[in-house]
Amino acid sequence: MNKNKQFLSDFRYKDFLAYSVETREFWEHHTFESDSAEQEASLRASHFRSVAFKKLLISYTAGVEFVALQPLLEELISLYEVRQQKLAISEQIVDISPLAIDTWLDQYEECIQVVSLCVLLHRTDLLKRFIRLIDNSGYKGQDALYEDLLCKVVEDREDIDEWFHDVYTPLIQAIYADDRQEAADLLATYCEQWYGAFTHAPWYDSHLDGDEGSYVGYWAFEAAAIAFLYGIDDSRVDHMVYPRDLVEYARNR
Numbered sequence: 001m002n003k004n005k006q007f008l009s010d011f012r013y014k015d016f017l018a019y020s021v022e023t024r025e026f027w028e029h030h031t032f033e034s035d036s037a038e039q040e041a042s043l044r045a046s047h048f049r050s051v052a053f054k055k056l057l058i059s060y061t062a063g064v065e066f067v068a069l070q071p072l073l074e075e076l077i078s079l080y081e082v083r084q085q086k087l088a089i090s091e092q093i094v095d096i097s098p099l100a101i102d103t104w105l106d107q108y109e110e111c112i113q114v115v116s117l118c119v120l121l122h123r124t125d126l127l128k129r130f131i132r133l134i135d136n137s138g139y140k141g142q143d144a145l146y147e148d149l150l151c152k153v154v155e156d157r158e159d160i161d162e163w164f165h166d167v168y169t170p171l172i173q174a175i176y177a178d179d180r181q182e183a184a185d186l187l188a189t190y191c192e193q194w195y196g197a198f199t200h201a202p203w204y205d206s207h208l209d210g211d212e213g214s215y216v217g218y219w220a221f222e223a224a225a226i227a228f229l230y231g232i233d234d235s236r237v238d239h240m241v242y243p244r245d246l247v248e249y250a251r252n253r
Contacts, residue, residue, distance in 0.1 A: 061217030097137035116225035
């Protein structure tokens with residue numbers, strides 16, 4: 001059982017699935033408060049992207065079969081594309097990114113979580129669609145972890161020694177460690193300090209609110225993707241944010 005599942009009741013999971021249907025039906029007949037039709041469309045697209053992202057996370061936390069995650073990931077990527085299109089019109093910036101990964105830590109984490117899920121589920125097709133949105137906005141070649149997650153799966157990536165957020169330093173160092181033990185230790189260190197780095201994220205401590213809260217799971221998918229891509233020994237990583245079964249799935253396919 002996923003260790004995150006201890007915080008997720010069957011009621012909370014089923015309630016969220018019901019909400020994901022109800023919110024779509026509700027917004028078919030209502031509009032978001034906004035200053036223009038273009039802004040309303042952008043807010044609408046952002047909402048549905050957020051719901052789809054949470055649905056993917058809570059489904060993994062609940063322990064659904066990996067094959068059932070595939071259509072959820074497909075839907076999410078499509079909604080990022082819609083979000084980017086609507087945001088570009090609203091902000092009048094053609095290639096604006098759907099996520100401000102250099103400014104907001106939680107948005108950067110969301111970005112690399114999606115990248116990592118594409119990697120671990122072997123969906124290079126979806127990965128290419130997603131990173132096109134990020135690359136076109138000017139983020140290509142700007143962040144080491146983003147590039148290191150991509151360079152083994154897609155062509156024409158860049159080698160860079162800078163990154164946006166300090167929390168990812170141990171994970172990046174694990175990639176370039178001098179020996180296997182050091183890499184394994186750095187991977188474990190990263191997982192241990194991961195949760196505490198996100199005290200300002202909207203989902204932090206959401207499990208404390210129980211069934212009435214917004215908890216969907218806490219997952220350092222990027223740690224798993226790096227372990228998979230770079231052959232790092234994760235046998236001693238026993239932290240609840242580490243999605244071990246996803247790594248095993250990726251390795252055995």
